[in-house]
Amino acid sequence: MPPPVQAAYKRVAQPQEGENGYQACQTGKSEILPKGWNGFKAKPFESDIQIDHDVEIVVRNGVRLYADVYRPANTTEKVPAVLSWSFYGKKYSALDMLPMTTWHCCVKPSELSGLEKFEGLDPQAWCPQGYAIAIVRGPESSGLEDFEEMYRRSPISSPFWEDKRVDISRVKCPVFIRGSDVSSIRGYLEVSHADKWIQRGSKQEWYELYSVPESTEELNLFFDRYLKGKDNGWEKTPKVRWSALQFGSREAIDNIVLDNFPATTTEYRELFFGENNQLHDIPASKSTTARLIGLPKAVVYISCEDRDDFTVFVILRKKDKNGKDLMHLNFPIDATPVKSIEEIPEKDQASLNLHLGSVGILRASHREIDGSKSIHSQFPFHPHKKEERIPKGTIVKLEIGIWAMGVEFDEGESISVRVGGQYPSIAEYKTWSKPRPEHGLNRGRHTVHFGKDYPSSVILPFI
Numbered sequence: 108m109p110p111p112v113q114a115a116y117k118r119v120a121q122p123q124e125g126e127n128g129y130q131a132c133q134t135g136k137s138e139i140l141p142k143g144w145n146g147f148k149a150k151p152f153e154s155d156i157q158i159d160h161d162v163e164i165v166v167r168n169g170v171r172l173y174a175d176v177y178r179p180a181n182t183t184e185k186v187p188a189v190l191s192w193s194f195y196g197k198k199y200s201a202l203d204m205l206p207m208t209t210w211h212c213c214v215k216p217s218e219l220s221g222l223e224k225f226e227g228l229d230p231q232a233w234c235p236q237g238y239a240i241a242i243v244r245g246p247e248s249s250g251l252e253d254f255e256e257m258y259r260r261s262p263i264s265s266p267f268w269e270d271k272r273v274d275i276s277r278v279k280c281p282v283f284i285r286g287s288d289v290s291s292i293r294g295y296l297e298v299s300h301a302d303k304w305i306q307r308g309s310k311q312e313w314y315e316l317y318s319v320p321e322s323t324e325e326l327n328l329f330f331d332r333y334l335k336g337k338d339n340g341w342e343k344t345p346k347v348r349w350s351a352l353q354f355g356s357r358e359a360i361d362n363i364v365l366d367n368f369p370a371t372t373t374e375y376r377e378l379f380f381g382e383n384n385q386l387h388d389i390p391a392s393k394s395t396t397a398r399l400i401g402l403p404k405a406v407v408y409i410s411c412e413d414r415d416d417f418t419v420f421v422i423l424r425k426k427d428k429n430g431k432d433l434m435h436l437n438f439p440i441d442a443t444p445v446k447s448i449e450e451i452p453e454k455d456q457a458s459l460n461l462h463l464g465s466v467g468i469l470r471a472s473h474r475e476i477d478g479s480k481s482i483h484s485q486f487p488f489h490p491h492k493k494e495e496r497i498p499k500g501t502i503v504k505l506e507i508g509i510w511a512m513g514v515e516f517d518e519g520e521s522i523s524v525r526v527g528g529q530y531p532s533i534a535e536y537k538t539w540s541k542p543r544p545e546h547g548l549n550r551g552r553h554t555v556h557f558g559k560d561y562p563s564s565v566i567l568p569f570i
Contacts, residue, residue, distance in 0.1 A: 108508060110264045115257055116250035123359045128198035132173065133160040139180045144214050147202055147221025155180035171246055173197075173568035177222065177230035178239035187334035191227025197244035201317060203224050209455045212313045213442040219317060221425040229317070236327055237335070237337040246536060249255025263473075281331045285322070286312070289486070292402075292511050295368065297541040298480045304329075307513065309350035309359030313458055316440070351515040352462070354433035356440060356447040360515055365570075369401040369483065374569045378524075380557035386524065386565065395518040401568025402485035403509040405467055407526055408502050408561035415496040421507050421524065422531040422566070423565070429520035431481040435462040456533050467509035472496050474505050485566065502556055512568070524565045526555050 122129040137159045145151040157180040161173040175197060178186060186518035195204070198284070204225045205211040220231035229242045257267055275297035282303040284291050295305040308315055315322050325344075347365040366372070371503040378386040405421045425433045436448055437460050445451055448461070472494040486508035497503050525531065528549035557563040 109469050112270075114267060115253040115260070116128050117253045119250050127196050128203055129196060130198060134163055134173065134233045136160040145220075147200075147219075149202060149216045149219050150229075150231055152220065152231055152278075156230055156234045156381075166352045170336050172243050173246075174241045174243045176239055176241050177234055179234050181235060181449075185238050187330065188241050189228055189233065189330070191242045193224065193226045194426070195225045197224065197242050199225050199312065205313065209457050209460045209522075210438075210443060212381075212459060213438045214314055214317045226313070226316070226451070231298065232323060233327075238330065239496055255436075263493055268491070281329075281333045283326070285315070285326075286358075287511070289508075289510055291371070304346050305342055306348045306362075307350055307511070309352055309361055309435075309437075310439070314438055314442070320517070349513050351398055351400060351513045352425075352435045353515045354435045356436070356438065356449075356471050359435070359513075363400070363513075365400070367563075369568060370570050372570055373401050375485065376569050377564050377566045380555070380563040386522075387439060397516040398514075398570055399516070399567055400570050402483055402511055403465060403568060404485045404487075404505040404566045405509060405524065405526070406506060406562070406564050406566070407505045408556040409471070409505060409526070409553060410502045410556065411497070411498055411551055411553045412500050414549070415468065415499055416472045416494070417528065417549045417553060418468065418470050418547070419505055419507065420463055420527050420530055421509060421565075422464050422527075423466075423509065423512065424464045424523045424525065425514055425516070426521045426523055429519070431525075432463075436460065436461055458532055461512045461533060463531065463533065465510040465512040467507040468530075469505055469507045470506060473502060474503065476506060485568070502561060509565075522567070529554060 118527055124131060137157065139155055139157050140146075140153050141153050144156075157178050159176040162176055163172055164172045166172060178188075183212075200223050201214065201219050202216060202221045205214055210287070220229050222231065223229035224242045227242060228240055233240055233415060262268065275294050278298055278301045279300065280302075284294070284295050284303070284305040285308065287307050291305070295303060310319065318553050328339055328341055328344075331337040332339055343461060345364040347368045347370075348361075349363045349365055349368075351360040351363060353359060376388065378388050381387040403423060407421070409417075409419060411417050432447055436443070440446065443460075451461070469489070472520060473489050473491050475493065475495060476487040477490045478484075478487070478490075480490070482488070487506050514522075521545050556562060
């Protein structure tokens with residue numbers, strides 16, 4: 108349903124035929140592409156596939172949507188349909204998108220048919236397994252909600268922003284989550300029933316989706332169990348599997364089975380900021396190796412002499428035995444054109460192929476916490492219902508949830524915590540990295556306080 112408030116929209120230019128795969132509406136057109144079809148000179152079809160173009164769907168608010176439906180040909184048997192949804196165009200494929208990324212995210216054209224909606228499943232792979240793939244778009248008069256304008260109107264929570272929060276507790280069907288961001292973890296924790304599984308991998312999502320056969324095979328097993336009713340033993344799959352990144356040119360340790368998330372064996376160890384840029388472990392650690400999996404959190408006491416609000420960024424970086432910052436490669440090394448991370452030229456370094464570490468972000472005036480809605484004490488929920496400005500020079504305590512982590516440490520390796528005023532990232536695409544407005548920028552001198560009276564710290568999840 109529409110949000111309960113008047114929203115601002117950005118006009119979207121009328122798409123042009125052939126641009127980003129766009130085709131004019133073809134309602135009523137149906138065709139069969141034969142086995143071996145390879146119209147994009149990529150991966151040929153394994154079977155005949157029927158395409159019903161622009162099937163009209165009238166949703167409950169009266170809006171008409173249009174779906175391309177790919178399904179097994181030459182059969183009247185009902186098959187389950189998988190909806191491929193994203194904000195990309197209906198015919199904008201991974202073949203169109205990936206060339207703008209470093210190394211095409213290591214996805215080979217021979218692994219795609221060109222009919223897959225970008226970030227969606229490929230009909231070439233799924234129709235032979237007895238599934239239909241439905242790819243939907245809105246009417247041509249659609250616009251994009253103008254988030255920048257809506258934030259300008261209301262920088263705190265409002266009916267518009269609350270409408271964006273999904274009540275995951277209402278999900279009653281079985282759930283299989285593969286992802287590494289906070290929303291994936293929040294989703295898993297908020298699903299209120301036991302038929303849920305989560306797997307956090309170590310590879311970039313598009314590579315995993317299109318280039319790791321085991322990912323497709325496992326998703327097929329899940330769909331077969333709950334969409335076709337096959338008794339295939341899916342329930343024996345561990346509920347929680349995680350990866351521990353080793354960083355550098357070493358492969359991650361994948362498929363670590365946990366009894367829950369966070370694991371019930373987790374030991375939360377608080378390390379305090381100290382003199383000489385050191386973290387002080389209370390009590391001192393005696394272990395020479397460590398595995399950190401779970402939710403870290405930073406507690407930072409900070410002040411600003413020049414402004415009454417500011418944004419704080421925290422990043423956890425792994426260091427080698429010589430104190431050098433390490434990065435994690437998001438692809439298997441043998442899938443890349445290099446033999447080690449050190450060989451990657453600066454022009455090819457981006458967050459799609461390199462991971463620096465887990466990050467936490469908080470606007471100081473939004474520091475209020477609603478513990479009743481926090482997914483865990485380590486990841487506080489900020490309701491964003493009011494701005495609490497800080498008098499200039501006043502020290503304020505910030506509890507900053509940090510993205511979930513999975514990191515393996517050998518003897519001599521270490522971790523650093525960096526607190527800063529800019530997003531800690533390597534070079535990004537300019538389109539996605541526009542500067543913030545002046546009132547949202549950090550200006551002047553900011554001071555991080557630590558010691559007995561201001562115990563700034565980071566709390567890490569050891570297992």
